[in-house]
Amino acid sequence: MSKEFKTLFEYIKNLHSRYFHALSAFYVYEGLLELSAPNISGQKGAERNIKTMNRFKNFFIMSKEALRIYFLLELAKLFDESKQSLHINKIVNFAGSNIKALSKNDFLEFHQGRTFIDELFKQYKAVDKNDLKEIKTKTKKHEAIIKKLDDYRNQYLAHEDKQKKKVNINSGEIQELFKLIAEILNLFSSRLDFSTTAYSHVEKECKGDIKRVAEYLNRFEPYRLKEIEKKYSLT
Numbered sequence: 001m002s003k004e005f006k007t008l009f010e011y012i013k014n015l016h017s018r019y020f021h022a023l024s025a026f027y028v029y030e031g032l033l034e035l036s037a038p039n040i041s042g043q044k045g046a047e048r049n050i051k052t053m054n055r056f057k058n059f060f061i062m063s064k065e066a067l068r069i070y071f072l073l074e075l076a077k078l079f080d081e082s083k084q085s086l087h088i089n090k091i092v093n094f095a096g097s098n099i100k101a102l103s104k105n106d107f108l109e110f111h112q113g114r115t116f117i118d119e120l121f122k123q124y125k126a127v128d129k130n131d132l133k134e135i136k137t138k139t140k141k142h143e144a145i146i147k148k149l150d151d152y153r154n155q156y157l158a159h160e161d162k163q164k165k166k167v168n169i170n171s172g173e174i175q176e177l178f179k180l181i182a183e184i185l186n187l188f189s190s191r192l193d194f195s196t197t198a199y200s201h202v203e204k205e206c207k208g209d210i211k212r213v214a215e216y217l218n219r220f221e222p223y224r225l226k227e228i229e230k231k232y233s234l235t
Contacts, residue, residue: 002098002101002102002103002106003101004094004098004101004102004106005101005102005106005107005110005192006110007094008091008094008095008098008102008188008192009110009192009193011086011090011091011094012091012185012188012189012192012193014086015078015086015087015088015091015181015185016185016189016197018074018077018078019078019178019181019182019185020199020202021074022070022071022074022075022078022178023071023178023199023202024202024206025067025070025071025074026067026071026075026174026178027202027203027206027207028067028206028207028209028210029064029067029068029071030171030203030207031206031207031209031210031211032060032063032064032067032210033064034207034210035049035050035053035210035211035214036049036050036053048218049214049218052214052217052218052221053214055217055221056217069157071174072149072152072153072157072174073153073157073158075149075174075177075178075181076149076150076152076153076157078181079146079149079150079177088135088139088181088184091188092132092135092136092184095127095131095132095188096129096132099127099128099129099132102126102127102191102192103126104121104124104126106126107121107124107126107191107192107194108121108124110192111193111194120194123194124194125191126191127188127191127192131187131191134187135184135187138180138183138184139180139184142176142177142180145169145173145176145177146177148167148168148169148173149169149174149177151165151167152167152169155167182197182199185197
């Protein structure tokens with residue numbers, strides 16, 4: 001087994017983990033915004049949620065801002081081009097430079113002892129130049145959005161430029177980039193591990209958790225008021 005196969009495998013594992021956390025932060029952030037959106041939470045529900053969030057405004061304001069900064073920074077880092085950092089470009093270039101060390105035999109040696117390895121080996125397809133070309137083509141199509149994200153990161157997040165140019169990047173564009181990264185990581189995973197990771201559940205679970213937190217806080221309020229009344233003998 002080549003050390004390059006193992007190294008790339010570890011790179012992909014690292015990026016999958018970072019990607020999952022960034023994606024989760026994005027959907028938790030969106031979930032917080034949706035609590036106060038009448039078209040999603042309903043007029044009465046939105047008004048109730050706003051009152052609840054206002055009672056804990058320091059927590060909710062700072063949580064939303066922290067989540068926003070986190071997922072934007074992490075997303076930008078995944079499209080970075082620094083030679084010292086681990087990102088999508090890094091793994092594409094690494095694979096391209098070590099394509100001969102990412103062979104079927106390297107896959108077989110790396111996964112010795114794995115269940116059904118002989119059957120998997122028969123169907124296995126190693127990373128090739130066409131895979132890398134496909135990734136570069138897909139990334140090229142999103143070049144404008146990636147540039148906007150990088151500009152925003154550099155001017156508003158990583159640095160506080162005195163003279164900033166306005167950068168508009170919306171939720172739809174951010175989701176496009178998240179989708180692109182998932183496709184790239186899963187392409188590599190299918191070649192190195194004969195597996196892919198589904199992220200379709202993340203939005204539902206993250207936003208579901210946010211709704212439950214809001215509901216618990218909403219239900220707690222009557223009990224809190226009763227405790228205040230009892231403490232100060234207002235009844």
